[in-house]
Amino acid sequence: MLKLPIYLDHNxxxxxxxxVVEAMVPYFTNAFGNAASRNHPFGWQAEEAVDYAREQxxxxxxxxPKEIIFTxxxxxxxxxAIKGVYxxxxxxxxxxxxxxxxxxxVLDTCRHLEKEGAEITYLDVKPNGLIDLAELEAAxxxxxxxxxxxxxxxxxxxxMPMREISAIxxxxxxxxxxxxVQAVGKIPVDVNKxxxxxxxxxxxxxxxxxxxxxxxxxxxxxRVKVTAQIDGGGHERGMRSGTLNVPGIVGFGKACEICxxxxxxxxxxxxxxxxxxxxxxLKVEESYLNGDKESRxxxxxxxxxxxxxxxxxxxxxxxNIALSSGSACTSASLEPSYVLKALGLxxxxxxxxxxxxxxxxxxxxxxxxxxEHVTNxxxxxxxxxxLWEMFKxxxxxNTIEWAHH
Amino acid sequence: xxxxxxxxxxxxxxKNVGTLDKSKNNVGTGLVGAPECGDVMRLQIEVDxxxxxxxxxxxxxxxxxxxxxxxxxxxxxxxGKSVDEAVKxxxxxxxxxxxxxxxxxxxxxxxxxxxxxxxxxxRKKNGLEELQFEESPIH
Numbered sequence: 001m002l003k004l005p006i007y008l009d010h011n012x013x014x015x016x017x018x019x020v021v022e023a024m025v026p027y028f029t030n031a032f033g034n035a036a037s038r039n040h041p042f043g044w045q046a047e048e049a050v051d052y053a054r055e056q057x058x059x060x061x062x063x064x065p066k067e068i069i070f071t072x073x074x075x076x077x078x079x080x081a082i083k084g085v086y087x088x089x090x091x092x093x094x095x096x097x098x099x100x101x102x103x104x105x106v107l108d109t110c111r112h113l114e115k116e117g118a119e120i121t122y123l124d125v126k127p128n129g130l131i132d133l134a135e136l137e138a139a140x141x142x143x144x145x146x147x148x149x150x151x152x153x154x155x156x157x158x159x160m161p162m163r164e165i166s167a168i169x170x171x172x173x174x175x176x177x178x179x180x181v182q183a184v185g186k187i188p189v190d191v192n193k194x195x196x197x198x199x200x201x202x203x204x205x206x207x208x209x210x211x212x213x214x215x216x217x218x219x220x221x222x223r224v225k226v227t228a229q230i231d232g233g234g235h236e237r238g239m240r241s242g243t244l245n246v247p248g249i250v251g252f253g254k255a256c257e258i259c260x261x262x263x264x265x266x267x268x269x270x271x272x273x274x275x276x277x278x279x280x281x282l283k284v285e286e287s288y289l290n291g292d293k294e295s296r297x298x299x300x301x302x303x304x305x306x307x308x309x310x311x312x313x314x315x316x317x318x319x320n321i322a323l324s325s326g327s328a329c330t331s332a333s334l335e336p337s338y339v340l341k342a343l344g345l346x347x348x349x350x351x352x353x354x355x356x357x358x359x360x361x362x363x364x365x366x367x368x369x370x371x372e373h374v375t376n377x378x379x380x381x382x383x384x385x386x387l388w389e390m391f392k393x394x395x396x397x398n399t400i401e402w403a404h405h
Numbered sequence: 406x407x408x409x410x411x412x413x414x415x416x417x418x419x420k421n422v423g424t425l426d427k428s429k430n431n432v433g434t435g436l437v438g439a440p441e442c443g444d445v446m447r448l449q450i451e452v453d454x455x456x457x458x459x460x461x462x463x464x465x466x467x468x469x470x471x472x473x474x475x476x477x478x479x480x481x482x483x484x485g486k487s488v489d490e491a492v493k494x495x496x497x498x499x500x501x502x503x504x505x506x507x508x509x510x511x512x513x514x515x516x517x518x519x520x521x522x523x524x525x526x527x528r529k530k531n532g533l534e535e536l537q538f539e540e541s542p543i544h
Contacts, residue, residue: 309443311469315408315416327443327469336443347441384422384473386447386465387440402439403518 006366008323010205010359011154011182011300016251017207017360023254024209027247035244036235046246053253057214060256061180061199062190069215069236070249074181076229077200077215078105080240081177084226085146085198086113089175093143097174099123099131101339102150106179110148119143127344128292129158133168140172147176151183151199155326155339155355156291157300159183166195175224180216181205185259186267186297191216197224203248207360208255212248215240262360270358271298273367277356278303280371284378286391290326290340290353299358302326302340304349307388308381313354316377321370326353348387348397408470409504415474420481423463425449433527435519444468444512446476448519450483450491452527459483459491464519471509475499475516483520492524492536 007015027049035050037043051065058065071077086096098110100122110120121139123131131149140147147169152159162178169176177198183189184199185206191199202213217239218224232241259266278301281287286306305313310325326337327350336350345353354374358367382388390397408416425432431452438444445468451461462480466473478499483491499505499513525535 307467309468309472311443312416312467312473315413315470347443351440351443384419384465385467386436386445387467389424389465397440400436402441402445403437 002365002369004320006321006362006370008321008356008358008362008366008370010357010362011157011355012324012357013204013210014207014359015361016209017255017258019258020208020251020254024247024251027250031246033246035246036233046244049246049250050244053249053256056253056257056260060189060260061184061201061216062192063216064219066237067191067216067219069217069239070244070252071200071213071215071240072211072245073204073213074103074179074200074202075105076240077202077213078103078179079109080215080226080229081198081200081217082106082109082146082148083113083229084239085175085177085224086116086118087227088225089145093141093145095119095121095141095143096146096148097121097123097136097139097144098148099125099150100342101125101129101153101155102148103154103179103181106148106150123149125342128295129153129156129290129339129343130160130292130295131165133161133164136165137168137172140168140174144172144174147174148178149176150179150181151189152180152187152297153291153339154182155337156302156343157182157297157357158291159187159295159297161295162194162196170195175222182297182300185256185263186299188263191218197222198226203252203255206255206259209248209251212245212252214252266360267298270360270362273362273364274299274301274356274358276364277301277358277367277371281374284375287378288349290343290345290349299362300356302353302355304340304345304353305378306349306352307385307391308378309351310353312381313352313374313377316380317373321373323357324355326355327351411478411503412470412474412505415477415503416470419464419473419477421461421463421477421484422465424465425451425461425463430530431527433523433525433530435522435524435526437518437522438468438515440467444472444515446472446515446519448476448479448483448516448523450488450523450527452488457487457489459486459488468512468515469509471503471505471512472515474503475505475512476519478502479516479520488524488527491520494520 033042033046035046054065180201184201199216204210290302310327340350462483464476496513496517
């Protein structure tokens, strides 16, 4: 029996795996110690648990445990990496290269630094959502200290060419930071093979709890340092003060261990379901895939259904299917997704997009239900859409003088 | 964001979706909004020439649920009203009827604009002077 509602918004957050919750529970009650309490068994127990989790987290990304700084999540990790490098390497330069489809946690941090005197280059992406490597290299100057490019995009699921990016960075002696939130745990990420110097990621996108994440900071070749953004007791080797979220960290560790073991089989199964969904929805007339079809995450597809508006579309099934739209009709700005616009999509197509994020617990039955209900709603709304009628009558919508609001 | 029951009802069972014959002299058409803004409404009225009463009204809308509900409601209110009464329909009464939240007020404004545009189209076709409206402050 199909249980509703169906959750297809795994890029926003994932449910905790029950095995993760099970691992966390003792650390709320019996083993509640502060990992920084060095003088009694409660503290030792907590510290031991944190150390173990640190190994689990490090292993997933091919890092050394000493290179893992626990944070409250990826937004904090993004802030710590970018601001921390900017401050630490101020004597070397003030120029940072990023791209215009980064998460707001990166873009807003860069905007913040601009006010403090940083020079930021925002690379455009190609229509497939990937950056142009020649443009990246051309943007590097003697003052460039950091390249901050996301591993995979949250809206369209495209995976950036990290190894090529880091090879260019190495050649010019520039550090590489990547927001790995969407990629870690979903596809193999190896900080050494990928040439990453700093990487932020978070537990709740990989079946762990919310409120805990990590920043990977390379310790050799080169040894990277960041200036702390939160001062206090000197936790996490002085880079991030604050009492450690022990149950969260334990859960994060367990989540990483499960991903390590099951990523490959999960990805294979989920990508088959994703392909089934995508192929069926792309059969709908005037529907378009957004982002590169090859270099992308296994569980994401982003599709625009021309001549229907995304939020209106979601209303047709959002009691039963949870997903996300590039239409920002609910936001005060009424601006559609800046990511889709950066791909060169017209506002009309950006307004018409849906993002499907599948996950570990997605079933084929759920996908069949989704195909049927999304298709029906698109058809129903097109019957109601003046744009669809014009399109069917052969009217070029670009020839109409619209009254802009 | 949760929609009001009335919005959901209009969305699920929209009233008067369709197209009237634009070539007829007693049909007025208003097309407002823009695809880039995520809202386009087309509202049409068919006027009984003898009485000046709106006999039929139809809409098609590209937009969110509130936009669809606003235009659906507008067509319901238009039917049976004289053109002179119809022109007085205010967007705030749509907001109240549908319980639209502040971010959705523009949907009601669009519906009001569509009504006025349809009426002016009808007037123009029938040799009447187009009415001048004050710019809505919401735009």
